[in-house]
Amino acid sequence: MQIRPVIEFRGVGKRFAGIAANEDISFAVNQGAVHAVVGENGAGKTTLMNLLAGLYRPDAGNILVRGEPVDFHGPQAAHHAGIGMVHQHFMLVERFTILQNILLSCESSYGLLPQLQARQKVSAICRRLGLTLDLDATVETLPVGLRQRVEIVKLLYRGGDILIFDEPTAVLTPGETADLLELLRSMSQQGKTILYVSHKLSEVLAIADTVSVLRQGRLVGTVGAAETTQGQLVEMMIGRSLTPSAERQTVTAGPLLLALNAVHCRDGRRAKALQGLSLQIRGGEIYGVVGVSGNGQQELTGVVTGEIAPTGGAVKLAGDNIAGMSMPKVRNLGVGLIPEDRDRQGLVGALPVWENMLLGQLRLPQFCHRGILSGAACRNYVAEQVRRFGIRLASIDQPVCSLSGGNRQKVILARELGRQPRVLVASQPVRGLDIGAAEMVHAQMMAAREAGAAVLLISADLDEVLELADRVGVLYAGRIVREFRPGELSPVEIGHYMLGGGQAVKPQ
Amino acid sequence: MDGLLELAASALRLGIPVAICALGALWSERSGVINIGMEGMMLTGAFWGAAGAFWYGPTAGILLAVAAGLVMALLHAAVTVSGRVDQIVSGVAINILAYGLNRFFGYRIFNMAASSPDVPGLPEISAGGVALSWIVPFAFVLTGLSWLVLTRTGFGLRLQAVGENPAAADAAGISVPVLRYAGVLLGGAFAGLAGAYLSIEHTGMYVEGMTQGKGFIALAALIVGNWNPFGLVGASLLFGLFEAMSFRLVQSQTLPYQFVQMAPYLLTLAVLAGLRGKTRAPAATGQNWSRDET
Numbered sequence: 132m133q134i135r136p137v138i139e140f141r142g143v144g145k146r147f148a149g150i151a152a153n154e155d156i157s158f159a160v161n162q163g164a165v166h167a168v169v170g171e172n173g174a175g176k177t178t179l180m181n182l183l184a185g186l187y188r189p190d191a192g193n194i195l196v197r198g199e200p201v202d203f204h205g206p207q208a209a210h211h212a213g214i215g216m217v218h219q220h221f222m223l224v225e226r227f228t229i230l231q232n233i234l235l236s237c238e239s240s241y242g243l244l245p246q247l248q249a250r251q252k253v254s255a256i257c258r259r260l261g262l263t264l265d266l267d268a269t270v271e272t273l274p275v276g277l278r279q280r281v282e283i284v285k286l287l288y289r290g291g292d293i294l295i296f297d298e299p300t301a302v303l304t305p306g307e308t309a310d311l312l313e314l315l316r317s318m319s320q321q322g323k324t325i326l327y328v329s330h331k332l333s334e335v336l337a338i339a340d341t342v343s344v345l346r347q348g349r350l351v352g353t354v355g356a357a358e359t360t361q362g363q364l365v366e367m368m369i370g371r372s373l374t375p376s377a378e379r380q381t382v383t384a385g386p387l388l389l390a391l392n393a394v395h396c397r398d399g400r401r402a403k404a405l406q407g408l409s410l411q412i413r414g415g416e417i418y419g420v421v422g423v424s425g426n427g428q429q430e431l432t433g434v435v436t437g438e439i440a441p442t443g444g445a446v447k448l449a450g451d452n453i454a455g456m457s458m459p460k461v462r463n464l465g466v467g468l469i470p471e472d473r474d475r476q477g478l479v480g481a482l483p484v485w486e487n488m489l490l491g492q493l494r495l496p497q498f499c500h501r502g503i504l505s506g507a508a509c510r511n512y513v514a515e516q517v518r519r520f521g522i523r524l525a526s527i528d529q530p531v532c533s534l535s536g537g538n539r540q541k542v543i544l545a546r547e548l549g550r551q552p553r554v555l556v557a558s559q560p561v562r563g564l565d566i567g568a569a570e571m572v573h574a575q576m577m578a579a580r581e582a583g584a585a586v587l588l589i590s591a592d593l594d595e596v597l598e599l600a601d602r603v604g605v606l607y608a609g610r611i612v613r614e615f616r617p618g619e620l621s622p623v624e625i626g627h628y629m630l631g632g633g634q635a636v637k638p639q
Numbered sequence: 640m641d642g643l644l645e646l647a648a649s650a651l652r653l654g655i656p657v658a659i660c661a662l663g664a665l666w667s668e669r670s671g672v673i674n675i676g677m678e679g680m681m682l683t684g685a686f687w688g689a690a691g692a693f694w695y696g697p698t699a700g701i702l703l704a705v706a707a708g709l710v711m712a713l714l715h716a717a718v719t720v721s722g723r724v725d726q727i728v729s730g731v732a733i734n735i736l737a738y739g740l741n742r743f744f745g746y747r748i749f750n751m752a753a754s755s756p757d758v759p760g761l762p763e764i765s766a767g768g769v770a771l772s773w774i775v776p777f778a779f780v781l782t783g784l785s786w787l788v789l790t791r792t793g794f795g796l797r798l799q800a801v802g803e804n805p806a807a808a809d810a811a812g813i814s815v816p817v818l819r820y821a822g823v824l825l826g827g828a829f830a831g832l833a834g835a836y837l838s839i840e841h842t843g844m845y846v847e848g849m850t851q852g853k854g855f856i857a858l859a860a861l862i863v864g865n866w867n868p869f870g871l872v873g874a875s876l877l878f879g880l881f882e883a884m885s886f887r888l889v890q891s892q893t894l895p896y897q898f899v900q901m902a903p904y905l906l907t908l909a910v911l912a913g914l915r916g917k918t919r920a921p922a923a924t925g926q927n928w929s930r931d932e933t
Contacts, residue, residue, distance in 0.1 A: 186810070186930065207812030222807035224800045226922065234793075235800050236811040243791055 137162040137197055137293060137324050138183065144191035145178055150525050152178040155192070156350045158343045160326065165319050167327045167335040167356070170345035171368055171565040173523060173535035176328045177219070179345070180295045183326070184216040185209030196293070210237070215286030216295040221278050225271035229264055229281050237289035249288075256287050259321070260314060276307035283314070294318070295326045300334060312338050330368075330565045332361045344368055369567040380581055385414025386449065388585035389435065389554045394444035394454075395609075396430050404430040405441070406609035412554070412585040417576065419600030420589045420611075422629050427609040428589050429471070432558050435587065436468045437461035448554060462491060467552030469543055471559045471589075473536075477543045480532030484524060485513040487531045488546050516545040521571065537568025544575050555579050558589045573599060593622060607631050641768065646883055648769035652841060654879020655778050656681070656833040656850075660857035661864070661871040662778075662785050663708075663829025669789065669866060670822025671802035671815075671923045672719055675730025677830050678854025679737030680711045684834025686741045689845035690748055692758035697839050700758065701774075704835030705828050711737065712827020713820075720819045723927040734854075741847065755845035758838070772840035774832070779872075781829075786868040798822055802921035805928040815928055830854065852904070859907050865918040874910075881906050 136159035145153040153175045160166040170176050181187045183194060185203030193200045196212050203209045223232050234249055250266060257264055262280055270278060279299065286294055296315070300308045315338055319325050329335050335342060336356055344351040344367040351367045389412045398404035405427050412418040422428065433439030434446055437458040446454040453461050462468075470476035478487050489509055493499055498509050513527050522541045524534055531542055540560070547555065557576060561569035576599065580586055590596050596603055597617045604611040605628040613620075613628040620628075660677055667674040674680075687707035692700030711733055718729040742752045749755050763770040789795040800808040801818040809815055833853070838845045856878055857871075864871030881903035889896040 184810075205812060205814075206810055210812055216810070218810065220806075222804070222810040224803045224807050226803055227796075227800070231796060235796055235808070235813070242793070244793055244796065 135162070135198060136160055136195075138326075139195040139198075140179070140183075140192070141195065142192035143179065143182060143189045143194060145175075145182060145187060145189050147178075148525055148529075151348045153182070153189075154348045156345070156348075157192075158350060158353045160324060160341075162324055163319055163322050164340045165315060165325045165327055165338050167329060167339035167342045168345065169328075169330055169332065169335055169342060169364060169368060171330060171567045172537050173347075174345040174368070175348040176345055177297055178348075180216060180297055180326065180328055183209070184214060184295055210289055210291070212293075213291050214293045214295070215289065215291035216297065217279065217282045217286065217299060219297045219299075219301060221282055223270045223278055223281060226269060228267050228269055229273075229284075230266040232270055232281060233266075233285050233288050236285050253284060253288060256284055260284075260287075260317065262314075276310070279307075279311065283318075292322065293324045293326070295328070297328045298330075299327070300329065300331060308334070332364050335364070336361065346370055365566055368565075369570075379577070382415035382581055382583075384416055385583050385585075387411055388414050388449050389587065390445075390447040391434070392445045392447070394434055394441045394446060396434055396439050396441040396443075398430055404609055405434065407444070408606075408610050409444075410604055410611050410614075412587060414553070414583040414585055415580055416602065417580050417586040417588055417600045419596035419603040420587065420606050421591075421593055421596050421603060421625065422606035424591055426606045428558070428606060430609070431587075431606070432468070432471070432556055432589060435461075435554070435556050436466055459491065462550075465550070465553035467547035467550060467555045469540075469547060469555070469557040469560045471562070473540055473543055474532070478531050478539060481530050483528045484517070484522075484531050484534070484542060485510060485527040487542055488513045488516060488527075488549075490546065492546075492550065512549075516549055520545040520575070537564050537571070540564060540568065540572060544572060548575060548579055551582070552579075552584055554585045554587065556587045556589070559591060560588070561590075561592075561595065593625065605629055644767060644769060646880075646887070648771060649883035649886070650876060650880035651771060651775055652879070653882045654876035655772075655775050656836050656841070657853050657857050657860055657878055658872045658875035659774075659778050659781070659829050659833040659836065660854055661860040661875050662781060662868060663826035663833070664857050664861045665785065665789075665826075665866060665868060665871060666798075666822045666829070667712075667826035668822075668861065668924045669802045669921055670798050670819045671805060671921060671926065671928070672716070672819055672823050672826075673726045673730065673925045674712075674715060674823065674826050675727055675855075675858070676711065676715050676733030676737075677730075677826065677857055678850055678852065679730075679734035680708045680715075680827050680830035681834040681837070681854045682741060682848070682850045683711050683737045684708045684831030685838040685849055686744065686755075686834070686845050688831075688835030689755040689758050689838040690744070692760070692839045693749075693755060697759055697761045700839050701832065701835045704839075705831040708827040708829070708831020708834065709824055710827075712824045712830070715827070716820045716823040719927060720816050720823070723929060726925055726927070738848075741845075745845075745847075753847040755838070757844050760840050760843060772836065774836045774840055782868050782872050789868065794821075799921070802923055805923050805926075809928075809930055833857075856904070856907060859911055862918055862920075863907075863910055863914060866921065877910075878903055878907060 138160040140156050140158055143153055143156045156179060168176050182189050185206045185208050201212060230249060233253055234244055253266060264280060299311060315325055327339060339356045341353060342356050343353040344364060346368060391408055391410050393407045393409055394405050395407060396405045410418065430439055434441045437456050440455040445452050448464055453464060474480060489498060493504060498505060517527060520541045522538050531539060560572050576586055588596060588600060600617060603615055603617060605613040605625065607629060660681055664674055664677050684704035684707055688700040688704030691703030715729055715733055718724045719726045745752045761773050764773060797813050798818050800813060801815050805815045837849055842849060860871045860874035860878060863874035885899045885902050888894060888899045
């Protein structure tokens with residue numbers, strides 16, 4: 132007997148506001164397989180899965196389930212076909228108990244709830260998967276990993292045998308991730324078909340039988356997981372191989388642009404956060420700061436950008452003390468910031484892209500005459516920046532929150548670098564971004580370095596810092612306890628300093 | 640002793656319209672739609688209740704009042720759930736509209752803008768020397784039923800889910816608009832009944848503005864009762880008790896009556912302030928929803 136695919140996409144397309152989220156996608160998924168769908172943010176993975184789950188309807192093409200073409204009018208219709216989805220943001224009612232949440236998804240009767248039978252059925256499912264759940268616990272009291280279990284049990288309870296997981300490990304700790312992958316394996320052995328959406332390639336290769344790669348809404352190809360490598364998948368995802376980091380250009384160190392001298396400050400709870408921090412960055416240099424979070428990273432960003440007034444010491448921008456100056460003043464003197472939380476500190480979500488791109492610059496004479504904005508000048512400038520930074524959008528008038536994470540970060544980059552800052556502070560600049568967007572952000576930071584800016588990179592990702600920085604400082608208890616050049620110390624040694632192993636400051 | 644019994648009966652008579660209205664508001668808010676227009680819907684119910692009773696007798700009056708409440712609620716649901724207009728704005732508009740419509744139909748039907756002639760009521764229940772309307776025990780039955788349906792049936796669970804997390808409900812295959820219409824319409828029916836009680840049973844005629852803010856007090860009772868049927872009925876009856884006591888204080892003429900009449904409302908405010916942070920509204924109440932915007 133020939134293996135019949137359980138799901139088949141045939142030329143599926145979907146557009147939103149004129150932009151193609153999916154275009155002409157065709158591939159098949161076999162019964163009992165773990166089929167991964169990978170791609171960058173905005174590649175159309177989630178849209179495609181929402182089509183299968185009945186949340187959207189395709190504009191073009193067909194979806195076949197068990198050989199029959201289907202046209203789902205809503206999620207309920209997909210449920211009846213045995214298709215269920217664990218969304219990236221869990222679809223649970225937080226104030227309901229686990230049992231109520233499970234009942235909710237399948238209880239269509241208008242009579243009294245069949246509590247007892249439901250309880251027995253859920254327990255049987257849990258036993259089969261080796262899970263323990265307290266069915267009367269309120270969901271809001273559960274940790275994230277358990278909530279995900281509830282979602283899975285919910286799907287199985289209503290008879291789902293095609294299960295879609297959208298970025299299921301994005302919210303999990305490494306331990307929970309391992310447990311989840313184990314659970315998926317056992318479900319697939321029990322005959323469930325699993326669609327696994329992710330951009331974490333190591334997980335994908337560990338769990339999947341086949342992998343479909345999407346790029347800009349189109350299918351690049353479908354490959355067997357055993358016949359491919361991470362490098363190959365990356366190439367398919369971003370359409371080229373990653374630029375090797377060896378292309379780094381030598382830049383002659385410029386003048387001393389940023390100097391912190393024995394800076395002290397307190398955090399929001401009045402505790403000492405920076406305790407005599409000193410560092411110096413020259414033009415054309417990237418200075419990386421590593422450390423366990425909570426050792427003064429936020430305060431370091433704060434004192435350089437003017438958000439926090441230090442209680443002692445000096446912050447010098449090209450020789451002038453800027454300690455205690457207001458943020459707008461500091462920005463006008465040439466300090467740019469890529470903030471840690473781009474949505475809360477970097478953008479005004481509901482405002483259009485063009486306004487976000489000009490935040491803090493609307494009073495500059497090129498955009499504004501006697502208090503009246505020059506629409507054409509603003510729009511031309513923003514359109515030019517959108518082109519230069521390759522921001523994918525339908526219009527510069529769309530609200531910035533409707534862009535993908537990578538594109539939102541590019542809007543911030545375009546704004547901050549557009550002013551040609553002398554000092555650029557980048558705090559966790561690629562957190563939550565996919566490979567292609569992260570590479571773009573890094574390339575722009577290198578470009579700023581080559582243009583002679585002093586870049587202060589604060590990141591929790593040691594690899595990122597070691598790859599980009601010219602010099603690295605280890606931040607511990609509000610001070611730089613060790614400075615080194617990448618390659619001088621092994622990761623183990625760096626970890627030692629991050630945990631407070633080195634006490635004296637060793638200037639290089 | 641008689642005085643105490645009479646006070647309790649008075650508290651019931653005054654509290655029951657608030658309780659019925661609050662039960663209606665419960666259905667609406669549990670489905671995620673705030674209904675500031677309860678006051679207007681109750682006033683509409685009071686007017687049409689009087690008109691129905693005037694023409695065909697008290698039972699017809701009550702049915703007509705419920706129908707009138709449903710019509711007003713349908714308007715609120717269409718504007719907020721389908722039209723996704725701000726729920727507060729729509730509710731305020733409904734209150735103003737109700738006032739104007741009642742004046743208009745008052746002229747047309749009774750040739751009087753501000754009141755109706757006397758209308759007949761239902762036969763009363765007499766027990767232990769006090770007389771009460773049949774609607775009073777019926778309201779307690781409705782309270783129990785509301786609790787049962789809301790917490791123990793599939794319909795109630797789905798309605799609550801829509802008010803807590805519409806996106807999750809939608810993903811579970813539940814129609815958010817259908818359940819929100821159901822919640823708002825139930826609210827309108829209850830408001831109409833509360834209005835009928837006021838005009839047919841309590842006063843024996845329609846008087847302009849006779850709800851005296853009871854629709855708003857019902858919303859306060861909903862908060863004090865923490866969106867629970869029994870809790871909000873208790874809060875409503877407590878308000879009825881305050882009001883009954885204030886009438887007695889007015890009669891005793893110990894204080895200027897304006898201050899005494901304020902007391903139930905001030906006490907309600909005080910209780911609300913004291914409960915700040917201790918009660919919790921349905922998470923998505925007041926938020927319009929559409930699949931494409933989430």
